[in-house]
Amino acid sequence: MADRTWPDAPLVTAAQGGDSEALATLVHGSYPHVHRFARSLCATPQDAEDAAQEALIILYRKIGMLRASGALASWMFRIVRNECLRRARALRPRGPSAEPGAAGGTAPSAEEDVLLRLEAERVADAVAALPDDQRRVLVMRDVQGLPGRTVADRLGLSTAAMKSRLHRARRTVRETLGEEPAGRGGTGDGI
Structure with missing residues (x-):
């Protein structure tokens, strides 16, 4: 059952306040959800694991930036999505014509x-x-x-x-x- 629900708002608030035990519990409790989402979006299990780990590192380092304790799930999903996209983009070949809007080498507006x-x-x-x-x-x-x-x-x-x-x-x-x-x-x- 703990796997089905995100950590509750009081735990998030305690972690934001600097409680290291609450932060560790928050990271541990968020892992199944973050990993499940990463598996659904990333191409390979390795990319999913890496994206989930990166998202949890960001959670650990930047929990204080979360504005509303109830927004943890959407914040983490956005981080995972961005990490999966970043990993996918890193695999694409880069060249002068590979960038959209890069006609003549100018940056897009x-x-x-x-x-x-x-x-x-x-x-x-x-x-x-x-x-x-x-x-x-x-x-x-x-x-x-x-x-x-x-x-x-x-x-x-x-x-x-x-x-x-x-x-x-x-x-x-x-x-x-x-x-x-x-x-x-x-x-x-x-x-």
């Missing part, structure tokens, strides 16, 4: 930067909402850029099964983002 961040959040939310099997294939193939055969091998799938999951994941993300009508792109669940 503040407005472009905000719009790109908002769009990235929408995409991250759509990917996070995918079933676990589809999300892993999509992240490994489209975010990390791994070859299809490598993705299939790492997940213990046939190439055909990997392609099917990837197709469903891409279609679901497009539908979620409103880029494709629900009736297009295949027959039902593709089963």
Whole structure:
């Protein structure tokens, strides 16, 4: 049962006040939730574990920055999401043309930067909402850029099964983002 509920507000308040025992209990009690969310968003179990650990380190170091003790869950989920996105971005090749809005080597305007961040959040939310099997294939193939055969091998799938999951994941993300009508792109669940 303790696994199902986040640490309560009095514990958070005590940790914010500098109580080291409360802080240790808070970090320990938050771990299952943070790790579960990281597993649902990150491509690999190793990335999920690393993202969860990083989020708990931030919790430990910056608990005083949390404004409302009841906002712990949303704060931690945002930290984990950002860490998973950071890890995924680190795997992409970087070059002069890899940056959106980097025409001619100039930095994007503040407005472009905000719009790109908002769009990235929408995409991250759509990917996070995918079933676990589809999300892993999509992240490994489209975010990390791994070859299809490598993705299939790492997940213990046939190439055909990997392609099917990837197709469903891409279609679901497009539908979620409103880029494709629900009736297009295949027959039902593709089963």
